[in-house]
């Protein structure tokens with residue numbers, strides 16, 4: 449039994465975990481850095497512990513501080529969320545050594561899957577398809593060249609410890625090889641502290657399709673189907689959906705079975721995600737396993753009805769999986785948009801400031817997982833995800849329309865957000881057709897129209913009025929209501945989201 453959880457994270461995922469705990473009658477302890485003293489996750493938890501100054505290395509990433517906070521507050525377990533310490537197998541082991549439960553997989557499974565080369569070898573041995581290429585890492589340029597000739601150019605050099613596209617190099621001919629391998633090694637060493645690199649055939653314009661899995665400590669494993677996550681910008685996902693328009697029931701079953709093979713080969717015992725690349729011919733290739741609860745987990749929750757965070761906690765507590773594969777079905781269609789604090793009209797510069805006004809979208813099939821409220825400070829210290837907007841509909845088109853309405857309904861004043869940009873993607877003919885490959889953004893969004901100046905000015909006026917706490921002018925009649933004070937009325941007819949419908 450888990451009775452009290454320390455949540456070693458912040459923002460929306462900390463709030464999401466607190467919700468799962470409260471619904472299960474589990475006590476929660478939040479941790480915070482100085483800039484997060486008044487953050488939403490701190491207000492929501494039963495207790496809170498200060499870690500240290502704002503930089504993550506002195507707060508959320510400081511293993512000893514986090515562990516001490518858990519022990520001192522009488523927690524029996526730690527939930528790491530995603531990012532920060534979530535996939536650090538040393539921290540995982542330390543938590544266990546201190547006599548607490550780490551809410552995630554066993555540390556050895558996490559360690560093995562953390563290495564791209566080790567997991568690649570394990571998957572080859574388990575019969576899971578991987579892109580043609582080298583089995584493990586190497587430092588011999590001659591080996592890279594001979595393997596590239598076997599696989600065929602172009603090839604992709606990847607960091608064994610990698611993630612987020614760091615240390616990756618596309619190589620189109622043998623004479624580029626030496627230079628590319630060495631620069632990939634240098635980049636990998638400085639980013640991850642390891643210069644181990646390997647090579648795969650480069651799959652052109654693939655989709656990123658991942659399978660949500662869950663495995664308990666009693667040998668049961670299920671697949672909770674796929675998420676389509678191809679809409680990314682510089683390796684940051686923007687929009688995710690389930691089901692994928694690229695899968696039919698046969699391919700879905702094959703990929704889910706492959707994901708279960710991965711789980712078994714890795715002795716995995718938590719919720720997790722098996723990532724695949726899917727090419728134009730419907731061929732799929734194992735990429736990596738994410739051993740955490742993922743940002744985009746809600747689209748799976750909405751289409752299966754399963755609370756993945758509660759499941760993750762119950763599995764960590766040693767409980768048996770409460771369902772079998774045959775009990776699981778995918779219903780309807782879900783889409784998630786990540787609301788980033790960034791300026792889509794200015795090279796996606798991070799935006800910081802105070803949230804002066806927040807209108808959360810609502811309506812049938814609309815879910816808003818956020819880590820902010822009106823008055824929250826958004827700083828540049830951490831990940832810029834403010835909130836996740838998730839919708840569910842009977843089919844993809846209903847979900848898409850619902851998302852556009854919900855984006856319009858979501859007003860955030862005080863910082864720039866990606867809301868309008870996402871509405872543009874959802875309206876794009878290629879998105880509507882379901883043609884979503886990993887190069888979607890560079891292919892279709894490079895030449896986008898910039899937000900009309902008048903909208904920006906209206907938003908700034910409203911924000912300034914709110915900041916000064918000036919009483920907005922009463923408008924005599926709006927929609928038949930008189931004297932209703934709303935920032936929308938003070939600046940006349942305008943839309944902050946700037947999506948034209």
Ligand code: MV4
Pocket residue numbers: 579604611612613648649650651652654655656677678680683725735886
């Ligand atoms: C690839 C690939 C093409 N071929 N591997 C990027 C991040 C890392 N996790 C794996 N990535 C890729 N691996 C082969 N053999 C293309 C990518 C890739 C990508 C993958 C998923 C989602 C977005 C992407 C954007 C660019 C490149």
